[in-house]
Amino acid sequence: MNKPSGAMSYDELRGAIAQKHRALSGRLQQIAEFVLDHPTDVALGTVAEVAERSGVPPSAIVRFAHAIGFGGFTEMQQVFRSRLVAGVAPSYKARLARMKSEEKSVLGRKPAAVLSRFVSEAQSALVTLSQSVHTRELDAATAILMKARDIYLLGLGGSFPVATHLAYVLRKLGRRVVLLDGIGGSIHEQSHAATPEDALVAISFRNYYPDTARLFPELVARRVPAISITDSLLSPIVQGASVVFEIQDMPEPALRTLVAPMCLVQALAIGMDLAAD
Amino acid sequence: MNKPSGAMSYDELRGAIAQKHRALSGRLQQIAEFVLDHPTDVALGTVAEVAERSGVPPSAIVRFAHAIGFGGFTEMQQVFRSRLVAGVAPSYKARLARMKSEEKSVLGRKPAAVLSRFVSEAQSALVTLSQSVHTRELDAATAILMKARDIYLLGLGGSFPVATHLAYVLRKLGRRVVLLDGIGGSIHEQSHAATPEDALVAISFRNYYPDTARLFPELVARRVPAISITDSLLSPIVQGASVVFEIQDMPEPALRTLVAPMCLVQALAIGMDLAAD
């Protein structure tokens, strides 16, 4: 056995199989071909299933795994599964790099390293954003904002910067905006004038700010159309919302850059303005 | 009870879980949250593994699958696996739609095009940031913040979101922060207590907000150490500053995403906290 390495990438495995292909015996070659053609089946199936689909007995599958250099089918399957995980997580490389830099705690503590850490975090957040937001939601949100007379903004705690930014842009565009900041007393009173002719944009991430969780249902109950920007479908501002933008993989507050929601709200505002012409 | 068919998409399942979340009991809610946050773990893990990672007994996992409407864990797992398969083999339709929106991004008025425009704008802003900020400035700024008793934040108008975000993070880290927002009257009075033992972080971009331009020189004259974040060495908050971060190529307000300054201030705050240990 040449390389029975424990940690092997899928691409490396493909290379290894291709290289050993000629040296394998008939049955094992047949399995090699099937395996390269149906990697997903290997990743998710059992030995019996793979055996049946490739037309060989189960024991041959195990022998094949041994021939490639693995301890057994299960071990080989891990490599095929890693391919699936990598495919669904675009920030996989970035995360790996980040974990590496975390290990180097000496370098990781220098301000310059911290900055580049946040930059790469933000980069992957943007990639995730553009992949997870769909046209349907954008169109629906734009329509709501266009029809609205006044636009109410609800974003407290860590989300407050996003709300203030959206307020700034909307006001620049000439829209009437009510920023619910709770200054000077009850935040309820600030929102008392909201009607179904208006619209609400709510922004909230874990841990969800209590006042946000309390106020949102009230406004929804008064039939104010609501656009929610949050990190989970279980957040308190999802139930009753007309449109929900779910921004996944928001890290814990200390590492949260707000880059993704900032981009999103600005795109909403500008997109609405362009569509209005 | 609703009846999720055998052929259920992952998105539909997410919706179903979110909908039933409220009606579930404590343990089951806990599982719902874990499952939505770690879909890959559910797709590839065994009942025992999922149970351990989510901190519940295995039987609870099975009860959860039943509660959602599946015959058992295995059945539910199929849906999570379909997500992995879909991720690795994107449908031609989705690819086509994405390429179309990318083509039109220059002229595009559709909300989706606007979003991708802002995302790419933000991406390049981040690249520029990491290239233009140097270690020397970061170290100097970190030293100032560490020594400071109180930290005054000055960012008005379009820069206000950056200031509020920095205020939030610094307060989370236990630092004393004064956010100069001008609420309730003169912004001068809010800053009156600042001394050379404190520090000032000023953020301002074109067009420079008048109050910022007026207040900054006053504080500098009182020997308050100042860190400036701006877009030009000709801006009114450069003269007298101890450290200047120049973020170039900031587009006009309508296209300004604030992504770069948001990342920078957060890296400053966290970098200071890490260096303090």
Place this chain on the structure above:
DNA sequence: TTGAGGGTAGAATATCTATTCCATTTATTG
């Protein structure tokens, strides 16, 4: 306090899993 109902956790279980083993077949070599 007492009683009832749903919720829960952990042990018990029947099923399925990957793997090994060995008799048989197939290929290779002198």
Place this chain on the structure above:
DNA sequence: CAATAAATGGAATAGATATTCTACCCTCAA
């Protein structure tokens, strides 16, 4: 052709799996 080695397929097995079952524990109401 004979002799030997390699490869194969299927049965046997030990271990892990999802699921079920039951005693216990809360919560709440009378």
